[in-house]
Amino acid sequence: MxxxxxxxxxxxxxxxxxxxxxxxxxxxxxxxxxxxxxxxxxxxxxxxxxxxxxxxxxxxxxxxxxxxxxxxxxxxxxxxxxxxxxxxxxxxxxxxxxxxxxxxxxxxxxxxxxxxxxxxxxxxxxxxxxxxxxxxxxxxxxxxxxxxxxxxxxxxxxxxxxxxxxxxxPVRAEVLTLRDEDYPALPEDGVLRVLVTGGSQGARVLSEVVPDGLAMLPPALRQRLQVTQQCRPEDLEAVRQRYRSHDIPAELGTYFENMASRLADAHLFIGRAGASTIAELTAVGRPAILIPLPIATDDHQAANTREIAKAGGARMIRQHAFTAKELAKQIMALSDNPRGLGKAAHAAWNCGRxxxxxxxxxxxxxxxxxxxxxxxxxxxxxxxxxxxxxxxxxxxxxxxxx
Incomplete structure (x- = not known):
């Protein structure tokens, strides 16, 4: 040397x-x-x-x-x-x-x-x-x-x-700085902010299922929703019309630069189960509904959900079973009482490294x-x-x- x-x-x-x-x-x-x-x-x-x-x-x-x-x-x-x-x-x-x-x-x-x-x-x-x-x-x-x-x-x-x-x-520094911040307050009648992303280019299955799944929630919960969703460019208008028809406020985009701040504000995440996604969810402590990419090599995205799901911080739905009815069911399971999402956030946080x-x-x-x-x-x-x-x-x- x-x-x-x-x-x-x-x-x-x-x-x-x-x-x-x-x-x-x-x-x-x-x-x-x-x-x-x-x-x-x-x-x-x-x-x-x-x-x-x-x-x-x-x-x-x-x-x-x-x-x-x-x-x-x-x-x-x-x-x-x-x-x-x-x-x-x-x-x-x-x-x-x-x-x-x-x-x-x-x-x-x-x-x-x-x-x-x-x-x-x-x-x-x-x-x-x-x-x-x-x-x-x-x-x-x-x-x-x-x-x-x-x-x-x-x-x-x-x-x-x-x-x-x-x-x-390792996660981005701007995400890691959020680790010591509390889970956003969620009073029983407060706004429930949902963040939906499908990877760098979005996922069509999320655009097709999530709006209808959220619409199937009980009226008292559905009326509190505020959605931020990433979509493919060709899906934007159709997704916008779906949310309008369900009377659910939604901000849609093909890319969000300030994703760290949006994750900080979110009460619930819905999306894929890539390694970076789960690392950020557990770093910040956010409950999630995860839909593993079915063509991922060796089905690794499904394996990525194992730890956080076992801890109670997330629910995993296989894409072939990802229907509006199943999504609504799993959201209800995570938020089965006023403290349900907070407990799931805590479980996710404890999986972070x-x-x-x-x-x-x-x-x-x-x-x-x-x-x-x-x-x-x-x-x-x-x-x-x-x-x-x-x-x-x-x-x-x-x-x-x-």
Missing amino acids: SDVQTKAGRHYVLAAGGTGGHLLPAFALATELERRGHHVALITDARGEAIPGKPGFMPSHVLPVGRFTKNPLGWFAAIKAVLQGRSMALRLFDSFEPSAVVGFGGYPSIPAVLAATGRGIPTVLHEQNAVLGRVNRLFAGRVQALATAYPEIDRLKAKHRGKVHLVGN PDAVKDLADLVESFGGAEMMDVIRVGANNARGASQGVAVGQGAARERTQ
Whole structure:
């Protein structure tokens, strides 16, 4: 290692795929590592380079990406791209000399992780979902640590459980600042604010079901509703007409910039079950009706709902069963008494891991000179606590009283 690197200022490479789900945790970790005095570089693909939010201090390196589809005819080109990307990553490592490489999943992380494990550079994988992703499964046996967002992870081999550290999913700073704010007051005759989103491009099924489902609530509850809903552009007018016909006030849009403040004001969330969504719901403490994306790889969105639903902070409805009648039924189940939504919010809050980015940074810093930090370790010594969601380290959700 060169004289440039000291214990206070080491070098780290983050490798993340070209989606916000992979890149946003990487951006959060980069910011925390830079705050601690380290130097960070990003390896991604062309799509990842275009994702907004990359810290200005972090240089990015775009590598070729090999995508392995079900069609074997494309595998040769994919392998060629991976090997080319691996060679480029090795050249970066020669000049940058990273103390560790952190992979966040997705095909664009393959060349960097392949190069790091082949070179003997300590490597950490972060898994955002409750199912170990394909790329992370591929490298689980070759890395030093697996950082997870949930205490229970599907598709994780028993022989790799000793590498697991429960840290959570980093969330945006503007969302995390809301954690210590109280759940919005909800008097029996007060306005009930409902926030509906379906991912970056909305979800047509929400536009088709939610207005009619809300209309099926008892009149005393329906008359209190104030809805904010994200829709696809082509669905906006039809959804607006549905709400008008039901006499339910609704603000509709294709994109809301101030989503953090809207989440802060919401009494109930209805939407998909992506890793970032659940991390924000549990960070702030908001009850939810979650409809997992049915085509999500390995059905990981359904697995993501497991912890919050078991705690009582959310209800999960499979998309094939997501009807107006079922939605109304589940909303009533969450708000079965004046304090029902507040109790669900409390349950969601207790699933949050507000120290996720700090714990992940501690884990990464433990490679390349520093001693192992106090992160939550899921192994033989505390498997029972992990399986029950018992917090035993810095990443713990702090219990609070109503």
